[in-house]
Amino acid sequence: MSESQPAVPGTVRPGGRTAKVRAAVLEATEDALAATGFHALNMDQVAAAAGVGxxxxxxxxxxxxxxxxxxxRDMADRSLPSADTGTLEGDLRANAALVLKTLTDPRMAAVxxxxxxxxxxDEDCADALRGFYRARLTEWAPVVARATERGELDADTDAVEVLRAVSAPLYYRFMISREPLGPDVADRAVNAALAAARAGVFAAGRAGN
Incomplete structure (x- = not known):
């Protein structure tokens, strides 16, 4: 790769000073996104804020x-691990609480x-966003696997679809309807996902999955 071409972000894990530069630039990027949004994101200002040329x-x-x-990609790497409360309901409520906390935090909501x-x-950014959520769903998928081992759900339950059913109503209110988000919304999302999962709605191979 020539000096004039930018590296594909996230393809190389940097170390030493390079890692410090990356951390400073990404922190400045997050600050800028929280303050003014994507369309006002300015490369020169990010560099200045990060103290980088x-x-x-x-x-x-x-x-x-x-x-x-x-x-x-960095946010996916830094995401918190999944819960293990001993029950599927407890784990899904922990998942919903984490999503709710993120989407109602003023800084992270803006980001x-x-x-x-x-x-x-932008399709590259869309791919990265899909990667972020794929990483989060993969991290949390074991909560459903453990539930099937305990006999709470059928063995062919699609873990990813269960988790999507929990977070989707929260993201709909967050991005589409812009309605208030609170614990009551998270509770309803979990209750609906649990009822559907127990009824076999998320069985792998079922029409619509």
Whole structure:
């Protein structure tokens, strides 16, 4: 790869000073997204806030989309592990609580709105966003596997679909209807997902899955 071409963000795990530069730039990117959103994201300002030469930022990340894409990969790496409460209901309520906490935190809500907006207009960013959620679903999938081992659900239950059913109503209110989000919404989402899972709605291979 020539010096004039930006590296594909997230394809190389940096170490030492390179890792510190990446951390500073991604932190500055997150700050900027939280403050002004994606469409106002400015490479020069991110470089200045990170204390990094703008030539480095342009060479490595290339565009604002490159910054957002790498930030999403970093967020996936830093995400919290799944819960293990001993019951499927407890685990799903922990999952819903984590999603709710993220989407109602003023800073993180602004960041997620910004990255979702970026994904809507750029396929590379959309791929990174899918990767972020794929990582989170994979991290949490064992809660359903454990539930099938305990006999709480049928063995052919699709774990990913159960988890999507928990978070989807929260994201709908967050991004589409812009309605208030609170514990009552999370509780209803969990109750609906549990009822559907116990009824076999999420059986692997079932029509619609």
């Amino acid at each position: 703008k030539t480095t930022v342009y060479r490595r990340w290339g565009t604002p989309v490159g910054l957002v894409t790498d930030l999403l 997620f709105r910004a990255v979702i907006a970026a994904a809507a207009c």
